[in-house]
Amino acid sequence: xxxxxxxxxxxxxxxxxxxxxxxxxxxxxxxxxxxxxxxxxxxxxxxxxxxxxxxxxxxxxxxxxxxxxxxxxxxxxxxxxxxxxxxxxxxxxxxxxxxxxxxxxxxxxxxxxxxxxxxxxxxxxxxxxxxxxxxxxxxxxxxxxxxxxxxxxxxxxxxxxxxxxxxxxxxxxxxxxxxxxxxxxxxxxxxxxxxxxxxxxxxxxxxxxxxxxxxxxxxxxxxxxxxxxxxxxxxxxxxxxxxxxxxxxxxxxxxx
Amino acid sequence: xxxxxxxxxxxxxxxxxxxxxxxxxxxxxxxxxxxxxxxxxxxxxxxxxxxxxxxxxxxxxxxxxxxxxxxxxxxxxxxxxxxxxxxxxxxxxxxxxxxxxxxxxxxxxxxxxxxxxxxxxxxxxxxxxxxxxxxxxxxxxxxxxxxxxxxxxxxxxxxxxxxxxxxxxxxxxxxxxxxxxxxx
Numbered sequence: 357x358x359x360x361x362x363x364x365x366x367x368x369x370x371x372x373x374x375x376x377x378x379x380x381x382x383x384x385x386x387x388x389x390x391x392x393x394x395x396x397x398x399x400x401x402x403x404x405x406x407x408x409x410x411x412x413x414x415x416x417x418x419x420x421x422x423x424x425x426x427x428x429x430x431x432x433x434x435x436x437x438x439x440x441x442x443x444x445x446x447x448x449x450x451x452x453x454x455x456x457x458x459x460x461x462x463x464x465x466x467x468x469x470x471x472x473x474x475x476x477x478x479x480x481x482x483x484x485x486x487x488x489x490x491x492x493x494x495x496x497x498x499x500x501x502x503x504x505x506x507x508x509x510x511x512x513x514x515x516x517x518x519x520x521x522x523x524x525x526x527x528x529x530x531x532x533x534x535x536x537x538x539x540x541x542x543x544x545x546x547x548x549x550x551x552x553x554x555x556x557x558x559x560x561x562x563x564x565x566x567x568x569x570x571x572x573x574x575x576x577x578x579x580x581x582x583x584x585x586x587x588x589x590x591x592x593x594x595x596x597x598x599x600x601x602x603x604x605x606x607x608x609x610x611x612x
Numbered sequence: 613x614x615x616x617x618x619x620x621x622x623x624x625x626x627x628x629x630x631x632x633x634x635x636x637x638x639x640x641x642x643x644x645x646x647x648x649x650x651x652x653x654x655x656x657x658x659x660x661x662x663x664x665x666x667x668x669x670x671x672x673x674x675x676x677x678x679x680x681x682x683x684x685x686x687x688x689x690x691x692x693x694x695x696x697x698x699x700x701x702x703x704x705x706x707x708x709x710x711x712x713x714x715x716x717x718x719x720x721x722x723x724x725x726x727x728x729x730x731x732x733x734x735x736x737x738x739x740x741x742x743x744x745x746x747x748x749x750x751x752x753x754x755x756x757x758x759x760x761x762x763x764x765x766x767x768x769x770x771x772x773x774x775x776x777x778x779x780x781x782x783x784x785x786x787x788x789x790x791x792x793x794x795x796x
Contacts, residue, residue: 411731
């Protein structure tokens, strides 16, 4: 690694944003380069000064009790508006449960906004393809569902149900977080033979895609339900394999 | 059912990250009363907008609302007082940098002189740099989270962070009143 590259990576290393392999390469350079070591010390000087000496203001008790009081106040006095929206959402969720699987129903609610549909489809395919060309398609590498789920819990509001289907031939290999539109969604990554499978667990408010499955350049987008949440599978598996995997996901039921 | 649940989520979120919200507000606005009011505004706004929250990073979503409430207050205040506005131009920041006020601070304070000095330097940073420094160094958010709070690309976060750190380092070591004694 040359000094130019290293100095670009320096803040990322310092902030813990480099992957492990690149960190090691960077450290090898660091051993040999006094200039980069000094730059790192400089960053740390500022950090130590801030963390040791700058005030981290704590919320005054008055503010805390102001908000706690608002919390105990009845909802109607505070936010009359969202109720109907949430009822609609809740209804679409119930539909998803009733459909028990391919949550076409949930996806369809409020469809007709053609632009959004194709945007969602495009986002999902793009995310899958991007992950295929990236150095690693996953942020947390683990075949253990008990590692993957807590990893999500620290990063997004609703942690999805994570199941491993290695025995059925679909091994969990990890997870990542990606954007669908402006939403951050959890992505579960499975492997089946040589096929990489992304399962996007969609937020309840995700726009609908009416016509699934969607095929693009040999890849298929299919709907499913993961622990009661609407989800999208993107992969290049053939239809039979995909259907089998979809059935496994749908059988995962609510909660976990 | 759903509305009660999502509301509880917002309440819990606001209370859990109340210190982070207040700290951000305090650093952006520089006043206890304004910071408390801005956080309270943010809470009301969050409770109303809880349906936009599904699936996002909860803390970043909440802090983004807090930040917007703070910036709204700053904008009003700047209109009144002709303050140094939010300034993205590094050259302007450079010109502003020369260490005024360092002496008074030193004389006035016998206790926790260093704390006062760092607070003063951080408070003097232009808002665009100050906020990323507070979020990264004090609240320890990741680049991705900061990008979510600021609603900007990660690249912007990185360049502002680098710039803010450089300015602070210069301010803290350049005026000669303190030696940087920290090492790795």
